[in-house]
Amino acid sequence: MAAPPATASAPSWCPRAAARRVPGAPVAPAPHPGGPRRGGDRFLGVRAKAVSGLQSGAVVDDGVQRPWKLSDARLVLEDGSVWKAKSFGASGTQVGEVVFNTSLTGYQEILTDPSYAGQFVLMTNPHIGNTGVNPDDEESNQCFLAGLIIRNLSICTSNWRCTETLEEYLMKRNIMGIYDVDTRAITRRLREDGSLIGVLSTDQSQTDDELLEMAKNWKIIGVDLISGVTCDAPYEWSDKTDSEWEFKKGQSTESFHVVAYDFGIKHNILRRLTSYGCKITVVPANWPASEVLNLKPDGVFFSNGPGDPAAVPYAVKTVQEIIGKVPVFGICMGHQLIGQALGGKTFKMKFGHHGGNHPVCDLRSGRVDISAQNHNYAVDPESLPEGVKVTHINLNDNSCAGLQYPKMKLLSLQYHPESSPGPHDSDLAFGEFIELMKNNEL
Numbered sequence: 343m344a345a346p347p348a349t350a351s352a353p354s355w356c357p358r359a360a361a362r363r364v365p366g367a368p369v370a371p372a373p374h375p376g377g378p379r380r381g382g383d384r385f386l387g388v389r390a391k392a393v394s395g396l397q398s399g400a401v402v403d404d405g406v407q408r409p410w411k412l413s414d415a416r417l418v419l420e421d422g423s424v425w426k427a428k429s430f431g432a433s434g435t436q437v438g439e440v441v442f443n444t445s446l447t448g449y450q451e452i453l454t455d456p457s458y459a460g461q462f463v464l465m466t467n468p469h470i471g472n473t474g475v476n477p478d479d480e481e482s483n484q485c486f487l488a489g490l491i492i493r494n495l496s497i498c499t500s501n502w503r504c505t506e507t508l509e510e511y512l513m514k515r516n517i518m519g520i521y522d523v524d525t526r527a528i529t530r531r532l533r534e535d536g537s538l539i540g541v542l543s544t545d546q547s548q549t550d551d552e553l554l555e556m557a558k559n560w561k562i563i564g565v566d567l568i569s570g571v572t573c574d575a576p577y578e579w580s581d582k583t584d585s586e587w588e589f590k591k592g593q594s595t596e597s598f599h600v601v602a603y604d605f606g607i608k609h610n611i612l613r614r615l616t617s618y619g620c621k622i623t624v625v626p627a628n629w630p631a632s633e634v635l636n637l638k639p640d641g642v643f644f645s646n647g648p649g650d651p652a653a654v655p656y657a658v659k660t661v662q663e664i665i666g667k668v669p670v671f672g673i674c675m676g677h678q679l680i681g682q683a684l685g686g687k688t689f690k691m692k693f694g695h696h697g698g699n700h701p702v703c704d705l706r707s708g709r710v711d712i713s714a715q716n717h718n719y720a721v722d723p724e725s726l727p728e729g730v731k732v733t734h735i736n737l738n739d740n741s742c743a744g745l746q747y748p749k750m751k752l753l754s755l756q757y758h759p760e761s762s763p764g765p766h767d768s769d770l771a772f773g774e775f776i777e778l779m780k781n782n783e784l
């Protein structure tokens with residue numbers, strides 16, 4: 343991360359602001375952006391009433407409210423296990439698939455990645471919330487995930503870009519979160535038994551058995567989740583990566599018109615394509631292929647997106663109608679749709695790949711990148727027709743991580759070259775797509 347620009351003034355509650363105080367100026371107590379600091383108040387029991395986050399589960403004994411909070415939420419997994427936790431963010435009852443993410447940072451990008459629709463994200467990093475939330479790190483305009491599961495909610499927020507605490511952010515967006523739960527034990531269970539459906543509830547009137555029944559009756563396989571996250575109408579995108587964050591050397595001189603299918607597209611994919619010289623028209627998931635081809639684009643991009651790639655035959659058909667006619671590039675769901683459009687099959691992995699530390703090998707060069715990943719399904723390479731080359735594999739389990747079909751000017755990656763969050767090693771993949779469009783003799 344680059345250093346803050348010299349002009350940025352640190353918020354008054356930031357320790358750096360205190361260090362810059364004019365000598366002799368009166369010292370005011372630093373307010374936390376979301377009210378009193380969670381930890382400060384937890385330990386100063388006398389001010390407990392002012393701490394909104396601690397009140398709902400606080401102990402009331404003989405009419406006296408104690409400052410601490412008891413577990414007020416339950417996560418019931420479909421294997422029958424019940425995990426007591428403390429809630430933050432929204433309250434209520436929510437069902438979804440539980441997946442674990444091994445990224446150390448980037449929880450805001452994860453929260454706003456539409457590919458997490460229908461899933462609870464459990465962060466294996468035990469300390470979450472310390473950098474708060476800011477307006478620039480949104481990967482879409484909404485949080486589509488079912489909820490957030492963390493070990494420890496940071497007692498304070500300190501970052502020069504922060505405008506809001508994680509707790510306030512989740513509350514405003516009506517997203518449930520829990521903390522003080524054994525995330526290590528749940529992760530080990532998911533690794534051993536595979537992803538599990540869970541129900542998260544703050545509703546004390548429902549029994550564990552009722553919540554378990556709900557988890558058992560809910561399905562994510564075979565469900566079209568793309569239609570719930572795609573845009574309503576086409577739009578143009580022209581924002582590049584901000585110059586202060588840009589690490590790619592040299593300006594792109596050429597310009598390519600790319601139509602991007604929005605199956606749940608992340609903003610940083612659009613920014614990276616624009617930084618590489620693309621002018622982008624984003625279209626909804628069900629936009630007819632014929633209308634896209636009528637625009638005579640230089641290339642078509644198929645985005646990431648949530649859920650089971652085998653549950654969206656309409657999208658596979660669209661991809662089928664486009665490949666071979668213009669150069670195409672697909673990421674994650676886009677890659678899985680391309681795999682199917684070529685005649686291949688996808689399958690559900692045991693617990694998927696979610697994190698910013700997955701080693702991927704480019705089999706063409708032997709180069710290994712550390713990559714950002716977020717998927718539960720994969721393309722079965724055995725099911726692909728001859729001529730389609732597996733270009734990348736995930737070195738953790740040798741699963742297919744990239745495809746190329748030179749005859750059709752087609753490239754796809756199962757992981758996230760745009761990162762957000764994650765390492766930037768694979769950014770050059772966007773350059774490969776540009777090369778395909780430059781040398782287009784389809």
Ligand SMILES: NC(=O)CC[C@H](N)C(=O)O
Nearest residue numbers: 646647649674675718719
């Ligand atoms: N990030 C994505 O596009 C995810 C693709 C798909 N929903 C999966 O889980 O495999």
